[in-house]
Amino acid sequence: MFILTLSLPACEKDDDNDNTDPKLNYRPTQRTSKMNGEYYNRETFTYESDGLIIYEDYDIEFGNSELNEKYLYEYPDANTVIQVDYDMTVIPPDSTSKWRYTVDENLITEIINYYKYYDLMDDKEKWMRISKDLFTYVGKQLTEEKKYWDVDGEWKINSKRTYYYDGGNVTEVKYYAYDDLGVEELVWDSELEYEGDKLTQTLSNYKGNPAYKRIPEYDGKMVISATTFSWASGSWESYYKSEYDYDENGNCVWEKEFYFETSEEYIIEVTYEKGKSNYSLLMERPGSVRIY
Numbered sequence: 001m002f003i004l005t006l007s008l009p010a011c012e013k014d015d016d017n018d019n020t021d022p023k024l025n026y027r028p029t030q031r032t033s034k035m036n037g038e039y040y041n042r043e044t045f046t047y048e049s050d051g052l053i054i055y056e057d058y059d060i061e062f063g064n065s066e067l068n069e070k071y072l073y074e075y076p077d078a079n080t081v082i083q084v085d086y087d088m089t090v091i092p093p094d095s096t097s098k099w100r101y102t103v104d105e106n107l108i109t110e111i112i113n114y115y116k117y118y119d120l121m122d123d124k125e126k127w128m129r130i131s132k133d134l135f136t137y138v139g140k141q142l143t144e145e146k147k148y149w150d151v152d153g154e155w156k157i158n159s160k161r162t163y164y165y166d167g168g169n170v171t172e173v174k175y176y177a178y179d180d181l182g183v184e185e186l187v188w189d190s191e192l193e194y195e196g197d198k199l200t201q202t203l204s205n206y207k208g209n210p211a212y213k214r215i216p217e218y219d220g221k222m223v224i225s226a227t228t229f230s231w232a233s234g235s236w237e238s239y240y241k242s243e244y245d246y247d248e249n250g251n252c253v254w255e256k257e258f259y260f261e262t263s264e265e266y267i268i269e270v271t272y273e274k275g276k277s278n279y280s281l282l283m284e285r286p287g288s289v290r291i292y
Contacts, residue, residue, distance in 0.1 A: 022250040027277035031270045032060075039063075045283075050276045051075060052283070073282070079103050081282065098127060101282065108286050109135050131158075135286045141165055142286050157182060169194050212239070222246060247272070 033041040039060045046054035055071040067088040074082040081101040086093045095116060102110040114127040129150045136144040144162050148155040157178050164172040175188035188211075190204040198221075202214040210231035217225045225243045229236040238260045245254040249272075257266045 022272075025274065025276065026249060026251050026272040027275050027279050028270050029273050031268060033269075034267050036265055045279065047275065047277050051278055055283075081278075083282070097130075103281070106278075106281065107135070107137055107140065108281060109137075141168075145286060156180075160184075166194075169197060169199075222250075 027047060028045050030045070031043045032039055042058040042060055042065055044054075044056045044058075045052060046056075051073065053073050055073075056067060057069040058065040059068045060066075070086045070088050070093070072084050072086070074084075076082065079102060081103060083099040083101070084095050085097045085099075087096050097116065098114040100110075100112045100114070101108055111133040112129060113131045115130050116125055117128055118124070119126045131150065132148045132155055134146045134148070135142060142163055144160065146157060147159045149158050150156075159178065160176040162174045162176075163170055164174075169192070171192050171194075173188070173190045173192075174186060176184050177187050178184055186207070188204060188206060189208075190202055192199055193201040193203075198218060199216060202212075203210070204212040204214075212231070213229040213236055215227050215229075216223045217227075223244055225241060227241045228239045230239040231237075240257055240259040243256045243258075244252055247253050251270070251272050253270050253272070255268045258264075
């Protein structure tokens with residue numbers, strides 16, 4: 001699934017570059033999710049100074065929370081962040097994967113993912129690299145993202161996203177996949193339309209054919225809802241609708257997604273505290289633009 005959002009993963013807001021983004025002054029502390037009225041997940045975020053140091057993911061069943069996964073963050077230098085993922089369902093908790101972020105002027109330029117395995121020859125645990133993401137910018141604008149997999153010790157390209165702009169607005173995103181021989185194929189092509197700086201429509205094609213259309217609605221500058229349509233039998237059919245609510249500081253605190261065909265309803269609730277952080281840098285990551 002290719003997802004493209006312009007802000008907090010659980011929310012959308014105005015994107016007119018007026019430097020009033022609440023993410024600059026507030027940071028999420030908890031996010032809870034429920035399906036059809038029943039809570040099933042809770043996430044918490046812990047900070048030290050301006051840096052995220054702990055992320056915890058809980059499963060909720062019959063009103064009880066059970067810690068499922070934990071991420072710990074370390075900052076060995078000004079340009080590096082290390083994220084270690086722990087499986088909390090085993091005793092003792094075990095680190096399963098590791099991520100190394102390279103940061104330059106508050107922009108992620110590289111992410112390398114490692115997986116832990118047990119080396120029988122050396123009789124000890126080791127880290128093995130799995131994938132690498134490289135990000136290219138012009139100024140502060142992301143223009144290209146490439147993903148590689150480690151195949152027998154060599155990096156092999158897996159996919160590529162390219163971003164096109166008109167001023168400060170993303171106007172087109174193309175997603176390419178590569179086969180084992182390195183042959184490129186255009187898989188997704190999304191065009192974003194605007195009135196001024198307001199995004200009014202996103203049209204997404206899958207391998208040259210219409211796939212999804214997304215239309216947001218505004219109250220002033222704020223996105224209050226967005227309807228996604230899927231292409232079926234030669235016409236657009238309603239797929240799902242998102243709705244958003246904000247606190248007095250402009251933070252998105254509530255999102256609902258309602259799926260028309262199944263009548264399933266998902267709600268996310270977010271709480272915040274005052275303070276700066278690198279939440280957006282680490283939890284949203286570059287290139288997270290929503291196309292449907």
